[in-house]
Amino acid sequence: MRGSGVESTGSFRYIIAKPIREIKNGLSGLSPDLLKRIKIMIVLGIETSCDETAAAVVNDKREILANRVLSQLDDHRPYGGVVPEIAARAHLEHLDRLVAEAMDDAGVEFDDLDAVACTGGPGLIGGVMVGTMTAKAIAFAAQKPFLAVNHLEGHALTVRLTDDVPFPYLLLLVSGGHCQVLIVEGVGKYKRIGTTIDDAVGEAFDKTAKMLGLGYPGGPALEKVAAKGDPNRFGLPRPLRGRPGCDFSFSGLKTAVRTYMDGFPVEQQTEEVKADLAASFQRAVGDTLIDRARNAVFEFMRDYPEGKTLVLAGGVAANKYLRGRLVELTDQAGMQLVAPPLELCTDNAAMIAWAGLERFRLGERDDLDFKPRPRWPLDPEAPKRPGAGVKA
Ligand code: KG4
Ligand code: ZN
Secondary structure (H helix, E strand, O other), X not given: OOOOOOOOOOOOOEOXXXXXXXXXXXXXXXXXXXXXXXXXXXXXXXXOOOOEEEEEEEEOOOEEEEEEEEEOHHHHXXXXXXXXXXXXXXXXXHHHHHHHHHHHHHOOOHHHOOEEEEEEEOOOHHHHHHHHHHHHHHHHXXXXXXXXXXXHHHHHHHHHHHOOOOOOEEEEEEOOOOEEEXXXXXXXXXXXXXXXXXXXXXXXXXXXXXXXXXXXXXHHHHHHHHOOOOOOOOOOOOOOOOOOOOOEOOHHHHHHHHHHHHHOOHHHOOHHHHHHHHHHHHHHHHHHHHHHHHHHHHHHHHHOXXXXXXXXXXXXXXXXXXXXXXXXXXXXHXXXXXXXXXXXXXXXXXXXXXXXXXXXXXXXXXXXXXXXXXOOOOOOOOOOOOOOOOOO
16 A cells, blocks of 8 residues: 555656656647646656666656666675776766666657756765766756756655655655655655664675675675574664664674674584574664664654654665664554655665656756766765765
8 A cells, every 4th residue: 555554666657758748748739728737747766876877757647668687796795895987987888778777668769858967966976976977968958957866865855756745844865875764744844863883784784794795785694684584682782772863873783793703613604693693783773773763753743743644765765674663653643654665665766767757847957167076965964973874
């Protein structure tokens, strides 16, 4: 069911573009006024901020007409993490083709677009530059408006594409580079009420998985192994639990896993030990998230009584165990948890196209001299903490 439950089905459809063209063309006999009112707005989106090269086309009817994502996992796996130079080169090699394929899937020409949007930051700057230059070139050549989208805003607004969630909502943004709690008041209106004081959640998953020899990317691998383990075997810390506020801390948790692991001679570091450590770690993350999110929910309900939704976004939102834990919290609070479908939790370009569309229909656009931004907080007013917050 839309907008409720753990698994958001999302209501988007992958439409083959031909019908869209036909709809557009078929409207030509209508009066200009009516045409204007029912005009379908179409935006191309490009995402290149980390290790996914992606191009997508969405329209203002909340339909995803094309959604191409090329994961670079195999390129980075030998190094156990994303290598920025390899990522930038891979974006350069594949992006043009992906854009062409997305346009083809959607059955639209550049001329049919209303705007071109790309991730303008935050992220690995080489990749952001590739995407930004490509989007600018298309926008310039096709004489279309250009929008440089904040990648975090893409994650933040995805649930409006999939589930039409109204403002305001509370957002838990958890990925490899970010771990923040934000109140989303509207497009471009974000109030950060919590952040990590050290590692992002996804980062903690990735580093812990590496420690346990589970490979890369760590998050999904750890979740899989944890399902077979005993979450009560190892007593791990719950950093900041019971403290006021909504900030997070995960580095102590990761260190505690390392201490347990080092306590076993190599021959005793069995699959069972690893599964139990993974399960104990995942449960500790769940307890910590719930504790911090509970404070955020209280604050949100107090200040925004009309708000009813907690949105879970970012790559870690793909974790089914954590989704389940958060549903317990929202059920208790009389709120609903909405999380995008799994393929829209991790990086993709549909979210960038959609965020661009949301800004564009409010009359916004960016200049072609926009400079890619390696750092770009969603809420520049939020208090700064050392080493915290907006990493990517
Ligand atoms: O949003 P995303 O694709 O990229 C960033 O902007 O960071 O998130 C990637 C992060 C990685 O740290 C990955 O390990 C984590 O999301 N992740 C998961 C799961 N799937 C992806 N973490 C825990 N459980 C998962 N199932
Ligand atoms: Zn992301």
